[in-house]
Amino acid sequence: MIEYYRDLIDALSRAPVAGTPLAAWAEALPAQIAAGLSERRYGDLPQWRRALAQLPAVDASEVDLEHGVSIGASGDCDAATMQNIERQLRALIPWRKGPYQVHGTYIDTEWRSDWKWERLLPHIAPLQGRLVLDVGCGNGYHGWRMLGAGARRVIGIDPSPRFVVQFHCIKHFVGRRPIDVLPLGIEQLPAGLEAFDTVFSMGVLYHRRSPMDHLRELRESLRPGGQLVLETLVIEGGLGTVLVPEGRYAMMNNVWFLPSCETLLSWLRKSGFRNPRVVDVCVTTTAEQRATDWMRFHSLSDFLDPHNPALTAEGHPAPTRALFVAEV
Numbered sequence: 001m002i003e004y005y006r007d008l009i010d011a012l013s014r015a016p017v018a019g020t021p022l023a024a025w026a027e028a029l030p031a032q033i034a035a036g037l038s039e040r041r042y043g044d045l046p047q048w049r050r051a052l053a054q055l056p057a058v059d060a061s062e063v064d065l066e067h068g069v070s071i072g073a074s075g076d077c078d079a080a081t082m083q084n085i086e087r088q089l090r091a092l093i094p095w096r097k098g099p100y101q102v103h104g105t106y107i108d109t110e111w112r113s114d115w116k117w118e119r120l121l122p123h124i125a126p127l128q129g130r131l132v133l134d135v136g137c138g139n140g141y142h143g144w145r146m147l148g149a150g151a152r153r154v155i156g157i158d159p160s161p162r163f164v165v166q167f168h169c170i171k172h173f174v175g176r177r178p179i180d181v182l183p184l185g186i187e188q189l190p191a192g193l194e195a196f197d198t199v200f201s202m203g204v205l206y207h208r209r210s211p212m213d214h215l216r217e218l219r220e221s222l223r224p225g226g227q228l229v230l231e232t233l234v235i236e237g238g239l240g241t242v243l244v245p246e247g248r249y250a251m252m253n254n255v256w257f258l259p260s261c262e263t264l265l266s267w268l269r270k271s272g273f274r275n276p277r278v279v280d281v282c283v284t285t286t287a288e289q290r291a292t293d294w295m296r297f298h299s300l301s302d303f304l305d306p307h308n309p310a311l312t313a314e315g316h317p318a319p320t321r322a323l324f325v326a327e328v
């Protein structure tokens with residue numbers, strides 16, 4: 001699928017970045033993309049790629065990335081084309097991040113990712129003209145909103161090939177724009193890029209076994225003066241409070257560190273970030289994360305204690321997410 005990334009690789013290799021770590025990364029990218037989308041590693045990938053290849057071409061139409069991610073409108077293509085669009089998009093179920101509107105098909109995703117976007121937008125440096133990295137971007141929903149907010153270029157990274165193909169399905173309809181989702185984990189990002197004006201890490205830190213290394217990797221990817229936007233699960237408590245669930249947390253078995261806000265602020269300072277601050281704290285509701293027709297597995301309501309929704313099924317505090325902003 002390297003052909004999907006030609007624009008990005010060209011942009012990263014060209015002046016004024018020639019000779020920088022960003023340009024060196026462009027050379028490594030084809031091999032990284034091939035490994036991240038290897039059909040030998042991911043058995044379902046051929047089926048997802050077939051769905052992508054079978055998406056019909058629809059004449060360019062209105063695209064709104066500012067108020068949501070909405071492409072065209074219901075009735076702007078014939079009924080058979082609309083049915084085909086829905087059929088191919090459904091081949092990529094589960095859709096977790098969204099929602100999307102694509103020529104009359106409403107992808108009602110597990111998450112109302114637009115709510116998180118609305119919570120954070122008033123608190124971050126305006127994205128106009130900025131080069132942005134979104135770590136753990138899922139299918140790229142927030143990346144589209146970053147572009148809609150004026151970002152010069154958005155690079156998302158996520159190791160899940162299903163989400164990467166979902167992104168390409170949306171891009172198929174939006175058309176050529178300076179946004180990409182690469183099939184990579186943060187650990188594959190070259191050290192010391194110092195390239196991005198804004199770096200987002202949302203919903204990733206608690207999945208990392210070493211949160212301090214994650215913060216270092218994020219800091220090293222930012223240019224001096226750049227801004228970090230970090231969102232993660234937190235617990236109540238003061239400096240030093242942190243929960244490391246021994247077993248699962250809300251049915252997830254890859255959850256490591258859930259700090260209090262004070263604790264994470266001190267980790268950010270220790271990692272070299274300037275002026276870290278908490279801009280939002282929000283208990284996740286079953287209106288924001290729920291099973292839908294496009295994500296039919298269990299969701300938040302199944303992960304909570306049925307007798308006390310303030311607790312997870314394991315008896316931990318129920319998911320509360322905090323948003324942090326800091327500069328380097």
Ligand SMILES: Nc1ncnc2c1ncn2[C@@H]1O[C@H](C[S@+](CC[C@H]([NH3+])C(=O)[O-])CC(=O)[O-])[C@@H](O)[C@H]1O
Nearest residue numbers: 135136137138157158159160185186187202203204
């Ligand atoms: N090593 C890794 N490197 C990068 N990404 C990873 C890694 N491991 C897992 N992921 C990816 O991180 C994402 C976490 S979801 C947040 C999505 C979006 N940011 C959101 O804020 O809605 C969690 C949530 O739902 O909160 C998934 O897409 C993983 O594939």
